[in-house]
Amino acid sequence: MKFSLRSVIQWLGPPLGLFLLVLLGWQFAVSFFRVKPYLFPSPWMVLQAALERQQDLTQALLLTGAAASLGFLSSLGVGFVISLAFSQSAFVRRSCYPYAIFLQTVPIVAIAPLIIIWFGSGFRSVVIISFMIGLFPIITNTTTGMLAVDHRFLELFEIYNASRWQLLWKLRVPNCVPFLVAGAKTSSGLSVIGSIVGEFFVGYGSQSHGLGYYIMQSSGQLKTDLLFAAVLTCTLLGLTVFVLVNLVSQFVLQRWNTP
């Protein structure tokens, strides 16, 4: 990949142009129709609120980002280990898979209060909620990747009397990498959502405040400009995570690309 100025402009130009256009339209519409600021603040007011609370929002961004990253990395690690177990036995798979699906189908919002009762009203609970919401995509994708091995590769390994261990580490694990990366893309996004949802519940009792807290607080106080600023900061966090995970995946997948 080359990052020439020209290519960056070609890539970022059109979406940034659209963004500016929307901002202008928004500013114009709000001024023209005299919309009440607590219903729909103008971009200018949002920017002012963001600058005014810059320090709080930056801290919140870092805190939420840390919770999301920890949640994501633990879902990556734990999901991978669970998939290793799943790949080794159809019995284990059959026994445990329904509960993995349960994890996916039970609304995280519904069990978040329970997690807070168990793990306290703090950072730890936020990480756990973020972890739980990100776990399932890793498990399904990675397990699929470990099992979706071309039968000729299995025969090749069998010809050389490969042990179960060799089959796992030299075939199944490398084979699952593209699947793991696909799962990680989904899971990283969900982890950000998980940490913000977690903060909705935890925020008020916590010593430090994440983005979820500011969303709830500003919404309760009808500080809509701050609410917008917090939401945009969340978007920034999501975007950062998305870009990072995509860069890592491109790097990792160089070897797995078949023509």
Added chain:
Amino acid sequence: MTHNQTTSNFPQDSDRTVANPATNPLVACDNVGLTFPGPVQALAGTTFQLQRGELVSVVGPSGCGKSTLLRLIAGLIANTSGQLQVAGQSAIQARRQGLQIGFVFQDATLLPWRTIQDNIRLPLELLRVPRSQHADRIHEALELVGLQDFARALPSQLSGGMRMRVALVRALVTHPELLLLDEPFGALDEITRQHLNEELLALWQSQKWSGVFITHNVYEAVFLSQRILVMSPRPGKLIADVPIPFEFPRTPELRGTAEFARLAAEVSLLLRGIAT
């Protein structure tokens, strides 16, 4: 007719074998069959012997069980009837007891995430050959097919013919006693196929393994083998054993001789006779 044509029971003529007749055959199939539950008969009673050092082709129509026969010999699947012995024991036992087998698949079957040298290293790793020997063995293997410069390339960066060469020397890197080839050159263009046929014969002459070569290409079979086993459609069984008397080393010019054409036509007719 010079070939020996039989129906189900297939007599062995010992005068045709090149190896010392006193030694046991490396592969001995006695009325070997395979029926999958269903029941689907994949292979009817098949009887033949492969002497040590022999290179034999098996030709037959698609779906006749040629590949199945090869997988039985490799011990990847077990026969449901008859007797199959490899080096005097069951196929699976022979492999587990350390009989070195090389298997070349229809396509190269290289692990896409491993470089060429690491693909060739795979059998050595799986068989736990000491690491100190790897570099020499890999270099030797790459030299056989002139791919030294591609040691660190990924399979996706090579052409189909080059990938097949890598697959061939990967199978040879363990110095196998028995090389099983399952239509390895079927996907290649004709010129590349001819080159690889010649390279394969040169390797066979210098390394003295025994080989079973599955193909549906009659010319390839005549060029490569000491004898050709002809199979019937599903459920496959051997219906003819055609000796190919040409001397070794065989040169590309052999393909232009009248005798070559006559033998190819004879095998084709045997196959056509089956098909119609």
